[in-house]
Amino acid sequence: MANLNLVQAINLALIQEMEKDDRVLLLGEDVGVNGGVFRVTEGLHARFGARRVVDTPLAESGIIGTSIGLAMAGLRPIPEIQFDGFLGPAYDQICSHAARMRTRTRGAFTVPLTIRVPVGGGIHAPELHSDSPEAIYSHQPGLKVVMPSSPYDAKGLLISSIRDPDPVIFFEPKRVYRAFREEVPEDEYTIPIGKARVVCEGTELTIVSWGASVLQCMESIEKSSRSIELIDLRTIFPMDLEAIEASVRKTGRCVVVHEAPRTGGMGAEVAAQIMERCFLYLEAPVQRVTGFDTIMPYYKLELSYMPDANRISGAIEDVFSF
Amino acid sequence: MPIKSILKLEIERVSILDEHGNYDEKLGAGLIPDADIVKLYEAMSSCRYLDEVAFKLQRSGRMGTYPQNMGQEATSLAAAYVLNQDDWLVTCYRENCGLFWRGVPMEAILLHWMGDERGNAMPRPHFATPIAVPIGTQMLHATGLAWASKYRGEKQIACTFFGDGATSEGDFHEAANFAANLDIPVVFCCQNNFWAISVPGKIQCSAPTVAQRGIAYGMPCLQVDGNDIFACVYAVKEAAERARKESRPTFIEMVTYRLGDHTTADDARRYRDQAEVDVWKLRDPLLRTRKFMESKKLWDSSKEDAMRQRIEVEVNAAVARSEQIVAPEVSDVFNYTFAELPSDLAQQRDSMQTHSLASEATVRSEGH
Numbered sequence: 001m002a003n004l005n006l007v008q009a010i011n012l013a014l015i016q017e018m019e020k021d022d023r024v025l026l027l028g029e030d031v032g033v034n035g036g037v038f039r040v041t042e043g044l045h046a047r048f049g050a051r052r053v054v055d056t057p058l059a060e061s062g063i064i065g066t067s068i069g070l071a072m073a074g075l076r077p078i079p080e081i082q083f084d085g086f087l088g089p090a091y092d093q094i095c096s097h098a099a100r101m102r103t104r105t106r107g108a109f110t111v112p113l114t115i116r117v118p119v120g121g122g123i124h125a126p127e128l129h130s131d132s133p134e135a136i137y138s139h140q141p142g143l144k145v146v147m148p149s150s151p152y153d154a155k156g157l158l159i160s161s162i163r164d165p166d167p168v169i170f171f172e173p174k175r176v177y178r179a180f181r182e183e184v185p186e187d188e189y190t191i192p193i194g195k196a197r198v199v200c201e202g203t204e205l206t207i208v209s210w211g212a213s214v215l216q217c218m219e220s221i222e223k224s225s226r227s228i229e230l231i232d233l234r235t236i237f238p239m240d241l242e243a244i245e246a247s248v249r250k251t252g253r254c255v256v257v258h259e260a261p262r263t264g265g266m267g268a269e270v271a272a273q274i275m276e277r278c279f280l281y282l283e284a285p286v287q288r289v290t291g292f293d294t295i296m297p298y299y300k301l302e303l304s305y306m307p308d309a310n311r312i313s314g315a316i317e318d319v320f321s322f
Numbered sequence: 323m324p325i326k327s328i329l330k331l332e333i334e335r336v337s338i339l340d341e342h343g344n345y346d347e348k349l350g351a352g353l354i355p356d357a358d359i360v361k362l363y364e365a366m367s368s369c370r371y372l373d374e375v376a377f378k379l380q381r382s383g384r385m386g387t388y389p390q391n392m393g394q395e396a397t398s399l400a401a402a403y404v405l406n407q408d409d410w411l412v413t414c415y416r417e418n419c420g421l422f423w424r425g426v427p428m429e430a431i432l433l434h435w436m437g438d439e440r441g442n443a444m445p446r447p448h449f450a451t452p453i454a455v456p457i458g459t460q461m462l463h464a465t466g467l468a469w470a471s472k473y474r475g476e477k478q479i480a481c482t483f484f485g486d487g488a489t490s491e492g493d494f495h496e497a498a499n500f501a502a503n504l505d506i507p508v509v510f511c512c513q514n515n516f517w518a519i520s521v522p523g524k525i526q527c528s529a530p531t532v533a534q535r536g537i538a539y540g541m542p543c544l545q546v547d548g549n550d551i552f553a554c555v556y557a558v559k560e561a562a563e564r565a566r567k568e569s570r571p572t573f574i575e576m577v578t579y580r581l582g583d584h585t586t587a588d589d590a591r592r593y594r595d596q597a598e599v600d601v602w603k604l605r606d607p608l609l610r611t612r613k614f615m616e617s618k619k620l621w622d623s624s625k626e627d628a629m630r631q632r633i634e635v636e637v638n639a640a641v642a643r644s645e646q647i648v649a650p651e652v653s654d655v656f657n658y659t660f661a662e663l664p665s666d667l668a669q670q671r672d673s674m675q676t677h678s679l680a681s682e683a684t685v686r687s688e689g690h
Contacts, residue, residue: 033593034520057526058457058487058518086456089491124386124437128455262670292670297655299386299437304652304674 004184007177009151010040010116013158014078016188018048021076024162027054028063028080028116037082038118038177060086064093064115071113072101076162080116084171085128087117098167099142114161114168119147120212120259121306122175124299130174131296132211132260137169138237139264144193145236147171149214151184153234156191164193173212196240198247202229205253205319208244208270210236213257213307220312226320236266244270245277252283255315257307262290284322287315333533335545338552341605343613350552353559354403356620362403362423362551363611363621366395368633369419370608372428373582375637376435380586384645388435393549393581395419396607397513400554401481404562410471410480411450412464414457416513416580417483424450428640429647438650439658449478457518458484458491461510465501465571468508472569479565481509481558487518489535490526498573502539507565509558510536510573513548515580520593536573548576549607579605 004012018024026041032055035042045053056063060081067077081087087094098111121130138145146161146168148154154172161168199214204226209217210233221228229247233239248254254274256267271286289307297305338350354362373392379385398420402411411417411424418431425447433441434453442452451467454460464482471478488494489512501508514532516523527535536543542564546553554576561572579602583590590599615621656663656671663671 029518030520032520035592037519037587055521055525057490058521059490059492061492062490088456089493126387126435126437126455263666292655292674293667294655294659294670298434298439300650301652301655302437305655 001183001185003181004151005178005181006148006151006154006172007038007040009155009184010158010172011042011044012184012186013155013162014041014044015047017159017162018044018052020188023074023076024078025052025054025070025075026078026080027056027067029056029058029082031055031080036080038174040116040172041080060088060090061093064090064098067113067115068093068098068101068111071111071167072109076112076114078114078116078162082118083125083129084117084119084131084133087133094137094143094167094169095140099140102166103142110165111167112165114158114164114170116170116172118174118177119171120173120175121296121299121302122212124302125174127296127298130299130302132258132291134171134211134236135260135264135266138266138269142167144168144238145171146193146234147173147211147236148234149173149176149211149232151182153191153197153232155184156189157193157234159188160190160193163190168193171211175212176215179215191234194235194238194240196243197232197234198243199230199232200228202227202251204228204251205255205316206231206244206247206251207255207257207312207316208233209257210234211259213259216307216309217257217312219309220316223309223313224316226316228316239266239269239273241273241277244273248274248278249281252281253319254282254286255289255312255319256286257289257312259291259306261293262288263293265290284319287319289315331534331537333531333543333545335547336553336556337547337550338556339550339610339614340547341549341610343610343617345552345614345617349556353552353555356618358403359551359611359615360620362399363608363615364629364633365399365423366419366551366608366611367629368636369395369399369422371630371633372418372431372637372640375641376432377582377586379641385432385435386437387585387587389415389585390580390582391416391418393602393606394513394515394578396551396554396611397511397548397576397578398483399423400551401483401509401511401558404555404558405481406478407447408449408478409562410464410467410478412460412467412480412482413451413453414460414484414488415453415455416485420483421450426450428637429644432641432644433647436644438647439654440647440650458488458494460484461488461497462493462500464508464510465497465506468501468506468565469504472505472507477566479507479509479562481511481562483511483513485518486512486514486516486523486526486532487521488512489532490518495539498536498539498541498571501571502541505569506571507569508571509561509565510571511558512573512575514575514577517580517584517590517594519584519588520590531575533573533575539573541571541573543573543575545575545577548578549605549610551607551611578607581606
């Protein structure tokens with residue numbers, strides 16, 4: 001066991017998968033000599049060489065498009081897109097090719113790639129370095145969307161993503177990168193894609209969240225006298241609907257928390273699923289605590305935009321007072 | 323049939339004032355009047371000092387991530403000097419010197435990097451677009467802006483700045499192709515500073531010059547010494563005339579060097595040798611311009627000292643004004659989303675200022 005932060009846990013997962021499987025290679029802007037702008041790929045260029053840790057031209061569409069080719073040829077590329085806001089140029093390749101390849105060729109061609117993307121706000125970054133686009137890619141059929149909130153989960157989920165036969169977008173919450181450390185086994189282990197984690201058990205209310213917002217939820221729960229169950233989805237698509245259903249049937253109340261904009265965010269999907277599965281169990285309407293339907297503000301106002309413990313606590317009380 | 327060569331290519335490089343202070347009298351004749359070169363030097367010095375101050379502001383937690391311009395002042399300044407005030411200047415984020423010459427206030431740049439959108443709303447010349455952060459995207463806008471001028475039958479042109487890394491992005495190639503094929507009066511200025519964060523130029527372009535990328539699109543192209551303000555002025559002047567008279571684009575590779583880190587979040591020592599930086603320090607655009615002025619008796623150390631004092635007052639005052647600006651209203655997050663705010667967003671705005679979105683929704687549901 002080692003006491004690692006999220007950056008180190010991902011780094012360890014990459015090392016272990018690369019040592020085990022020569023088909024695994026990393027590519028992206030500054031992932032090589034520089035070790036990535038967040039140092040997630042630190043030391044890997046020295047360890048595995050320029051053949052397997054590749055500094056590419058500055059071209060996101062190129063990074064994903066060539067990764068698709070590498071994957072179709074049987075390799076396991078792990079492209080990095082440096083920031084959430086830089087996914088734009090790669091959108092066409094992700095959604096028009098990676099996501100569709102298996103379907104349109106009826107399985108003759110597949111694209112087993114893992115796109116690593118630092119995500120979300122809260123680190124005083126410039127514009128386009130703080131976005132939360134998980135709903136956009138969850139809405140695109142054919143993609144799996146993963147977002148761990150802890151070092152332990154990050155390692156196990158990344159290994160599962162790399163080994164997954166389909167394209168995975170692996171969002172890494174920047175705000176969690178160095179927020180805390182926890183024990184992470186040095187031996188390899190996997191966490192299944194599509195399985196949520198019950199962070200803490202409770203009987204009166206369920207909070208469903210993911211990514212950095214999980215930490216704000218925990219803060220709010222610590223302050224509350226209520227018995228609250230916190231579910232960290234870990235995988236946003238496919239969503240662990242059974243876990244949500246079982247918890248809400250037990251508690252009868254639910255608050256969904258995410259940093260992404262509200263309308264069409266994945267909180268809406270959680271609420272709709274609860275309506276379909278748990279309607280007669282509900283004591284109150286499902287509430288959402290989310291980012292707003294605005295452009296993510298520059299950093300002076302980012303904390304007003306992002307859900308914090310106070311807003312979450314307010315929503316909890318509103319549900320109980322319904 | 324014998325195979326025959328059908329195209330021979332040649333790229334010209336323009337250098338007028340070299341790093342040793344040698345000046346090409348013929349090429350440089352009448353290019354920049356003496357009084358102007360002094361002003362240009364002062365503008366570069368002022369921009370350089372702002373960089374030093376901004377770096378310290380970031381390190382002391384008073385500013386967010388900031389990209390220093392150090393070493394690259396001459397490129398955009400030359401363009402701003404040559405262009406008309408109503409020509410479009412379409413930049414990314416390392417063109418402070420040109421923007422200041424154009425009249426963009428220092429506070430605009432400071433506020434932007436202090437995480438405040440109002441930096442982009444400061445009173446400023448209309449024809450300078452806001453900083454473009456996503457790499458290589460703004461050249462298409464420049465092409466569209468210049469196209470609008472052509473459409474209206476006006477003589478306004480556009481000049482756009484981007485780095486060597488940006489020429490790897492698809493948008494660059496699309497912009498060059500549109501401009502060349504649709505005869506758009508736009509000047510493409512590539513600041514080749516050899517590094518896209520940690521990735522060296524050879525990963526972006528393995529041809530001997532970046533300039534020759536223009537040839538592929540059928541537009542005139544050339545390379546200039548980007549630390550030589552005379553050469554930059556020469557090239558932009560020629561390109562601007564071509565744009566105005568013939569409605570044709572030009573691609574200029576300005577060879578320069580980023581003396582600082584990519585941004586304050588970067589540490590360039592991880593990926594490049596100090597020896598390389600030391601060589602480029604000797605090629606600094608400020609140093610050679612000063613040597614030139616001194617050789618023409620336009621400048622001396624007392625003038626330098628006096629200027630330094632003026633600059634410190636000017637920059638420190640801009641910083642003070644920026645920091646004194648009261649924090650933005652949280653409602654600003656919403657108020658500029660659309661010309662007219664949809665009712666749901668108005669409710670979100672109001673709820674943000676009171677309690678939570680959830681309380682609004684609960685109140686509504688209780689009302690039913």
